[in-house]
Amino acid sequence: MLGPSIGPMLVKEKKTTSSLVKKVKVQNAIYEIDLAEYRADDLPTIVKIAKQVKLATNSGEGVKMLTRGTEVKLLNRDGLELIIETTDGVAKGRVAVETTDLYGVLAQAKFDKDAGKVAGGPTTAPPKPPVNPPAPVNPPPVAEPTPTVATPPAPATGGPMVASGDGGTDGSDNSAPTPEPADKKLSPEELVALMKKFIAAGTLKEFKPEQVVTWKAGEDESIDGVNYQIGLVTYKAQTIFGEKPVNAKALIKGGEVNRWVFAKSGMEMR
Template identity: 40%
Template sequence: MKYAKFAAVVFVLYFLGYLLSGTITPALVDVREETSGTVVIVKYKGASYSINLDEVRDNELPETVTIENPTIIPTSGGEGQVRLRKGDVVTLLNRKDDSLIVEKPDSNGKGKISPKDTDLFQQLVKRIYEREAGGAIAAATPPATVAAPAPAPAPAPAPAPAPAPVAKIDPVVSNPEPMPVVEPTPAPAPVEDTKLGDDEIIALMKDSIAGGAVKEFTSDQVKGWKTNGEETIDGTEYQTGLAAYEAATIFGVRPVQAKALIKDGKIERWVYAKSGMEIQ
């Protein structure tokens, strides 16, 4: 009986993972379910998040929100109404109970609206997702700046004609004592700088993953690359870089960060950025 219960739990977890690991659609934000009060379930890029507006601090709220569902607010003086259309951007002043207090200065409108009529939850979920991904969201690498060719230098003036040679008679001197020969001290060999630049680190990480350095993820799963400065681990100094990829879990698709430890211009190993455990 005990083993049957364990097998049932495993099956339920597998089934939940199968349901939540849908196809990743970039920039997809969808309010799937409303529970109680100001709590909603929001799906973003394949991951589901539960947002409780009562737990969001004031300094975490955006300055503006965009109207998603048309609604109406009163004028500042209360003598009329201002219609808010889909796509209108309004200033978020405060919140009260389950409502947002917004203002549309160009129409002299100010009043309470439902947060479900705005993109507030989408903004909050996007911020959470990017924080979990460490800000390493994929970005196109700007093309290298091509220096403008230097202007051709002006031709140098022709040299003045050399004066006619004048005969010179060397004075007769006695043979001097030979000077001792001093052997010059050889200059020390320059130390080769093996540290890589930012572009070289990103190229090195891309080549490593494309070459199958780890089995945990592939290049197609990576959503962003970035350099991460230098770090000392167990007394050894490394240059580091980060690769953000998406992994399917029983709770849905979640962003994960992999860290490359680079020594002498080569990747020594890949580890999880949070735990430091080596990635196979």
């Protein structure tokens, strides 16, 4: 319970023992939704009723029947119950999570994100065809190349050059320096040190260094067509069910942390 009643309660409230975790299929994809990983501001503001339910009116003078498909305001979540209110503000109360389509809404959002259709995302304008410059009417004549005359090499001013075993000469710099790879690869020790430095800086608000139980390097992954080095962290988080271990994942590219996500859902941390 959330302390004192915030309004009339659900008439004949149905108890549920289902877990906070549920697998939802969207087209050909299956998503595992864990409500423990969603904060209040991550939840949708509107959900639909999936099973017919009755709510007592705020005036206390009757009940209001909510049929399947009815849109309601989602005010908060308390464990396996949702606190909802009708869109007209007439009735308010608690219902089981399964009474609404909340799991489906969250799964659809993940599907849309994977498909690159996140609502409110920037739209990319179609590329404009290249404009070909007009060819000159009378192109200038091409001059014949002037034969070059070989110039004898200047005498060396230093000591004699001694042939080296690799075909070059000692004291000379015949080869260009090898450039460092564009995608810098970290060792497991460097990867762990990078994660600790990032969390200690306080950029991520989800957890603090003292909450972390384990730090380790994971296997490389390809996400949305981009290859990342993976860092794995397990930390202790306080939930409505008490202290719970949560797994987080750092996506590292070019020796820098690109972003942090929940290991199970792939949802980005803040």
